[in-house]
Amino acid sequence: MFKIVEKRFLAPNIVSMDILAPRVANSAQPGQFVIVIADEVGERVPLTICDYDKEKGTVNIVIQSIGASTKKIAQFEEGDYLRDFVGPLGRPSDYVHEDLEEVKKRKYLFVAGGVGTAPVYPQVKWFKEHNIDVDVIIGAKTKELVILEDKMREVAGNLYVCTDDGSYGFSGMVTAMIEELVVNQGKHYDVVIAIGPMIMMKFVCLLTKKLGLKTIVSLNPIMVDGTGMCGACRVNVGGETKFACVDGPEFDGHLVDWDLALKRLAQYKKEEEELAKRGETKVCTCHQGGAN
């Protein structure tokens, strides 16, 4: 059992929770995720690690309640216990293990979409801790769904916020923001790291391929165990089948077969709808929170 030591709302349906999980907090690195099981009958839900505090032994997760399982988790209150909290899962981001001097030579641009801002945060924080300034784009549908802006501003070099409806910041999607920075303002980047809904990552990749910008994405496919056992999360990367949970979740976005990945994400849609109709707390793991 894992205690929820703090809970707060970041947006009307986006919740942030600090979970007491010392082993996970101690091992977590940028790029990794956790699996949460709410209660005895719950699903294994892959969720984003947003932050971790090794001293307090807590891991911060951000949950957007979209399906029944994420809603169930989001309804837990401070002082409640989650049945299971497993992680950190997946491989840490490449730069964590690379020669720091090499990493310092590159200019990184992070592109965070919606609740994908949460997994971007610990990455940007890692760069800040290593005295590297990176640029960050936060994109959301509308102003109210822009999350973690202040926290991100503390660790980012330049922070650009954009909203699809123009209610806050730059008016337009993250792809328009990237074009604005790279094409119009002539900014130079060596690596783009994009995390958000799969459809957003697809379109970022289409654009950055055109711009010749190397792009890393964090995939959030359907998963069951998250340890390499089930193969539900298989994705086609550069013509090869990979398991997102153990080979990823981060991959070269220009090599990902996005159409296949998007189709696979919809695999349990019918079951979710039927179960939601029956009024049960049933949902997929393919919600947007996914594995990133």
Place this chain on the structure above:
Amino acid sequence: MDMFKRVPISEQDPKVRATNFDEVCLGYTEEEAMAEASRCLQCKHHPCVGNCPVGIDIPRFIKHIAEGNFAEAAHVLAEYTALPAVCGRVCPQETQCEQKCVRGIKGEAVSIGKLERFAADWAREHNIEVGKTKGKNGFKVAVIGSGPAGITCAGDLAKEGYEVTIFEALHEPGGVLVYGIPEFRLPKDKVVKPEIENLKKLGVKIETDVIVGRTVTIDDLMEKEGYHAVFIGSGAGLPKFMGIPGENLNGVFSANEFLTRNNLMKAYRDDHDTPIKVGKKVAVVGGGNVAMDAARTALRLGADVTIVYRRTEKELPARVEEVHHAKEEGVKFEMLTNPVEVIGDENGWVKAIRCQRMELGEPDESGRRRPVPIKGSEFDMEVDTVIMALGTSPNPLIASTTRGLEVNKKGCLVVDENGQTTREGVFAGGDAVTGAATVILAMGAGKVAARGIDKYIKEKYGEKAQA
């Protein structure tokens, strides 16, 4: 009674059981067990024992059953195995103990497995305590994985006085007994959970949700948490696929995914949140026990199921009993058939599986005749779900995050005759060493490693840990 024939055992009617997840075999009554046990010849050279991977004194426990001393029979079993109720159900007795049974020369071998199951079930139902432990010796051992290898190793060491903690990656202990083998073959609440509880009664601690290699490393366990030795029983968890076109279409699942959703996550029950997709027509590719389990599970979920296997029925690696049960329940078999492509519809869902017919050629390195495709024999089988049950391989996570662990070409950990890996104080056994095999072989390896660990620790640190 006819001493050449086994006492028949009652089973759920095939038509009924094809629609439920209750156990197929109902077990012997006391009278039936005593009658079957009386068929044992108590041969002096007892060839059955030599063919048991954990060397159970089979004639001795059977003699107790024949005499009606069921608790005594359970005590004998407990000397050799931590999981008699499990092994009595899932061991391939027909190729082990029962294969060597002298009764089997002229008639049917004694039903050793069913008798083992009877004694274990009887002891559990009558609350017979079977585990005894020596005094604590102060040494700490970490066991990675709570499947058959880990349970056996942990149980044996706890009995010797070691302080044992099992680290389990999933949220329920039991490994393949919980996520892989279905309820109708191995009941979870009735059989597996009590075995785990017995282990806890021996003082073994179980920490679930710990993925060694991610949550904590072996180096940490030994250097920071003070474990004197580690046993790796992490199994062979990674599913294999065929590498044919269309394999990533929606509706193609590994048997691991299908069975994990059903067994571990209990997707077959309405009160659990995890969904499972079974479709109307299912092809299960493969011929092992896992293929039978997946096929019979899909059948119980309401599908029309066909097993597709590239050799003939004679070569099926599954236990004869499982094949027999599957047939009785209505699973169809397409032998000498090999998939070459999965065909999808316009929305990316499986609509058919393209197969070719095979014939048997010359024997291959496994000694079995190699299946050879027949030219121009391709045909499409209309299905909406394909389950790949082609075997599994060890997860590379532990080997890649632990200093000094050597693996072979297949990714299996290399161990010596005591179960010790190439890293001092780190032992391993079960599927992580052999690749996918059986419950009982994993248990045998867990036993060997427990002895190896005991010897290693006592030679290095003495009989008791320094306070």
